[in-house]
Amino acid sequence: MxxxxxxxxxxxxxxxxxxxxxxxxxxxxxxxxxxxxxxxxxxxxxxxxxxxxxxxxxxxxxxxxxxxxxxxxxxxxxxxxxxxxxxxxxxxxxxxxxxxxxxxxxxxxxxxxxxxxxxxxxxxxxxxxxxxxxxxxxxxxxxxxxxxxxxxxxxxxxxxxxxxxxxxxxxxxxxxxxxxxxxxxxxxxxxxxxxxxxxxxxxxxxxxxxxxxxxxxxxxxxxxxxxxxxxxxxxxxxxxxxxxxxYLDQWIAQRCRIADRYHTLLAAVPGIVLPQTVDGISWNQFTIRIGNGLRDQVRDRLRELGVITMVYYPIPMHLQPVYAGLGYQVGQLPQAEAAAQEVLSLPMFPEMSEAQQDQVVKTLKTVLGELAAG
Ligand SMILES: Cc1ncc(COP(=O)(O)O)c(C=O)c1O
Missing domain, CATH: 3.40.640.10 (Type I PLP-dependent aspartate aminotransferase-like (Major domain))
Structure with a gap:
């Protein structure tokens, strides 16, 4: 199939x-x-x-x-x-x-x-x-x-x-x-x-x-x-x-429903950190974190299985080649550097169906399970 x-x-x-x-x-x-x-x-x-x-x-x-x-x-x-x-x-x-x-x-x-x-x-x-x-x-x-x-x-x-x-x-x-x-x-x-x-x-x-x-x-x-x-x-x-x-407020409400559902469906999944939810958030992206250097493997395997994710952003600004002259060192802004290595934005758009979301969740669980099993 x-x-x-x-x-x-x-x-x-x-x-x-x-x-x-x-x-x-x-x-x-x-x-x-x-x-x-x-x-x-x-x-x-x-x-x-x-x-x-x-x-x-x-x-x-x-x-x-x-x-x-x-x-x-x-x-x-x-x-x-x-x-x-x-x-x-x-x-x-x-x-x-x-x-x-x-x-x-x-x-x-x-x-x-x-x-x-x-x-x-x-x-x-x-x-x-x-x-x-x-x-x-x-x-x-x-x-x-x-x-x-x-x-x-x-x-x-x-x-x-x-x-x-x-x-x-x-x-x-x-x-x-x-x-x-x-x-x-x-x-x-x-x-x-x-x-x-x-x-x-x-x-x-x-x-x-x-x-x-x-x-x-x-x-x-x-x-x-x-x-x-x-x-x-x-x-x-x-x-x-x-x-x-x-339509903007309605679309944001739809994004919030999708984000709530991601939180529920992914709550007990080991190996990922879910984004914090706060009042007023509009969920332009639903961005999880995957540590232990596994993020890119997870992303590649998700793609093979038909779930396309994004990495916003893999290189923080202070380490961009064009800013080498500003003199920042690796390790100087550790939270941004860790985020750049761990973030993965899952599919998110107001019209996303529950079936599509279920497929994302199921595939992510499969991939994380495969990696945990080595
Ligand atoms: C945080 C941030 N600032 C600025 C921009 C630039 O916007 P535009 O693509 O409309 O030039 C973007 C677009 O992706 C953005 O995400």
Whole structure:
């Protein structure tokens, strides 16, 4: 009997459910003849800001650009330092470097996020901001991070790329720091049908600067006061996002049900550590840990048996070849390094069926059993 492989995520299932709405919205933009900017983009920006209880939402081309634009709007650049996590997607660190500033990596804790107890020791006279990442849909400890930032007069830029709809003590991520940065990459909690991103802020001056920076730094036609980017959210993506935003909470509830079921079905399985569950988590990923150097063997065998998993992320930022010049050593950020060797993200998407999940669980148990038997 051939088994249909279980993918890590399946976007086609969602399209089957809301494809008609998406097609209509996209066709309306095509028919309007206004493809960049305009009412469709402004409508989504307002809806996205309102969803977060924020004054301003500013669309842009990607989550990567959102991080760059946010740092530039705060006038962060050469000579400055930005504290962030070493356990993230590369764009977080990359965009700090792209401004000319230096990323300063602080180790994580069991939440996979920045360990707030280690931040203060990393602050120097050059530190300008803290950039927490809400990894896998779990908020970083924003109470402690905001308190440290206020005490040291630092800005906070939240990397919410993986966490749209996540809450920290009933507040949405992206509503606590000076600027929240979001990605609408298709597999995110709120994903579009291409690239897209947005920033949220309550500060009208910052919002104004973000709008200028995303449009070549121009203050009026062909008058450029800053060096910016071409980073506009296009009309078709904005229209699709307006269709999808009202579903976001429902999709997160579905992710939570799947995560609860993984917790129940995998609770007694030896050889794995399950992710912590906390209020407000949105489960963009369900990431287990497999120690004793067995993670890659488990992943390969799962693939052979038709379960495709992901490793986010195998190399922490401080050990990336491009950052060799920053002088970090192996062993310096041990929690991030251990996570990089142990994490395995199981298939997780809102439309995942119980039968698919049962197959993942059964296959994982088989593989772990095989390894335990030697
Ligand atoms: C934590 C994090 N930051 C930033 C980004 C960049 O977002 P985008 O792919 O939209 O540029 C991602 C995307 O994967 C991410 O996971």
């Amino acid at each position: 051939t088994v249909t492989p279980i993918p890590p995520f399946d976007l086609s299932e969602q399209f089957k459910l809301i494809g008609d709405e998406i097609n209509q919205a996209a066709l309306a933009v095509l028919g309007s003849g206004r493809y960049i900017g305009g009412a469709t983009v402004e409508k989504f920006e307002q809806e996205f800001a309102a969803y977060h209880g924020m004054a301003e939402g500013i669309g842009c081309n990607s989550g990567t650009d959102a991080l760059f634009l946010a740092l530039r709007a705060l006038e962060i650049g050469p000579g400055d330092e930005v504290i962030t996590t070493p356990f993230t997607f590369f764009a977080t660190a990359e965009m700090i470097s792209a401004t000319g500033a230096t990323p300063v990596f602080v180790d994580i804790d069991a939440s996979f996020n920045l360990d707030p107890s280690k931040i203060a020791a990393a602050i120097t006279p050059r530190t300008k901001a803290i950039m927490p990442v809400h990894l896998f849909g779990r908020s970083a400890d924003m109470t402690q991070i905001m308190a440290i930032a206020e005490a040291h007069n630092l800005a906070v830029v939240e990397d919410c790329a993986q966490a749209a709809g996540t809450e920290w003590q009933s507040k949405k991520v992206g509503s606590m720091g000076q600027i929240g940065c979001f990605s609408f990459y298709p597999t995110k909690n709120l994903g579009t049908c291409g690239d897209g991103g947005a920033m949220t802020t309550n500060d009208p001056e910052i919002a104004q600067r973000l709008r200028i920076l995303r449009d070549h730094g121009r203050t009026e036609t062909y008058r450029h006061e800053y060096l910016g980017l071409n980073s506009r959210l296009d009309g078709i993506q904005a229209a699709i996002l307006s269709v999808k935003l009202p």
